[in-house]
Amino acid sequence: MKREFAVIGLGRFGGSVCRELSREGMEVLAIDTTESKVNEFRNIASHAVIADATDEKVLKELGIRNIDHVIVAIGEDIQASILTTLMLKELGIKKITVKAQNDYHEKVLIKIGADQVIHPERDMGKKIAHSIISSNILDHLELSDDHSIVEIKASNKIVGRTLVDLDIRANYGCNVVAIKSGESKEINVSPMATERILDGDTLVIIGADKDISRFEKQLV
Ligand code: ATP
Ligand code: ATP
Ligand code: CA
Structure with a gap:
């Protein structure tokens, strides 16, 4: 049974999650603001789109509501990561996993309802x-x-x-x-x-x- 995932942010971490989910035969929607990143995943993910995840309208248009589990792997831009998580939460996504950049970031993510916060480097x-x-x-x-x-x-x-x-x-x-x-x-x-x-x-x-x-x- 294929399950639906979305990975937002295709850096080293998000890219690796996306690759592995796809390799395991999962349906993955890959999202990044950078065209070159998205191109890299065109043949890997089920769908790869250039989009800014902090734009609520864009998230809705992508049909993100129908996705069971969204992984937010936006790195450096903590503000974008928090805003995206908040909107996903408001849109009623069942499971949201977010990569935290530091302990403060992690605290905020938990507070706004991220289901799973990961801190791979730490x-x-x-x-x-x-x-x-x-x-x-x-x-x-x-x-x-x-x-x-x-x-x-x-x-x-x-x-x-x-x-x-x-x-x-x-x-x-x-x-x-x-x-x-x-x-x-x-x-x-x-x-x-x-x-x-x-x-x-x-x-x-x-x-x-x-x-x-x-x-x-x-x-x-
Ligand atoms: P890693 O350490 O996993 O390589 P990182 O933590 O250094 O990554 P960044 O490279 O800062 O993370 O960001 C990861 C990706 O998230 C980048 O490819 C960037 O283009 C993308 N990204 C940043 N902001 C947004 C956004 N608002 N919407 C979608 N993607 C975004
Ligand atoms: P206990 O009185 O501690 O409940 P038990 O009645 O289940 O133990 P046994 O299963 O025979 O008795 O185990 C005896 C002792 O062997 C245990 O008290 C424990 O110290 C050790 N032991 C057995 N299995 C394990 C295990 N999986 N992990 C750690 N210690 C174990
Ligand atoms: Ca990094």
């Missing part, structure tokens, strides 16, 4: 920082200000042991939600307490940041 920066601090942290997904999901490469302190003998839940307050094994990264999404952790395994752990951090310090 979030990727955090991920990279975590993986730099510990080369065993393979991935880091922030769930809230103080909870995360991390992927941790099994260290030699863990290999050969089981969840029950490490007593992870009791000792660290974290849950191992999955174990990925071997080269193929075959994934076991409900590991048994008696499951033995093998060399090359990756643990996917959910918990409070302070608990995960304790786990990392002692077992990674």
Whole structure:
């Protein structure tokens, strides 16, 4: 089933979202004020149009109301991003995802009702920082200000042991939600307490940041 998306702003971020949605077979309306950007997406998106998204009349003419999910990826021009989001909201778009430029921008976007605010540079920066601090942290997904999901490469302190003998839940307050094994990264999404952790395994752990951090310090 094809779903309808619109991507407003075809910079590196919006362009990448548009490309990937299209590659996955989704219907995408691509919008940018710059002709060269729009031309770049003519053969990629279902429709690519030169338009200024801050113009309400233009948004209506494009039939944006019929689109389920709009991604606002206008970068530098924070004012245009906020105004566009506000109008999309007023037009009753069901789901609006907006790229924020900074924390103030993010606050305003949430206030005016953006359903999802993303901050790719900041979030990727955090991920990279975590993986730099510990080369065993393979991935880091922030769930809230103080909870995360991390992927941790099994260290030699863990290999050969089981969840029950490490007593992870009791000792660290974290849950191992999955174990990925071997080269193929075959994934076991409900590991048994008696499951033995093998060399090359990756643990996917959910918990409070302070608990995960304790786990990392002692077992990674
Ligand atoms: P990235 O970092 O993802 O490359 P950016 O955050 O630096 O992008 P910009 O290059 O500032 O973002 O803007 C992204 C795109 O948004 C640009 O291609 C720009 O032409 C487009 N854009 C800016 N204002 C509007 C607008 N009012 N309506 C539609 N598109 C717009
Ligand atoms: P609990 O008494 O903590 O509810 P349980 O009765 O479910 O545990 P088991 O499932 O046998 O007992 O697990 C025993 C212990 O093994 C748990 O207390 C926990 O410390 C650890 N453990 C088991 N599964 C996990 C998991 N997925 N993540 C983290 N720790 C686990
Ligand atoms: Ca940028």
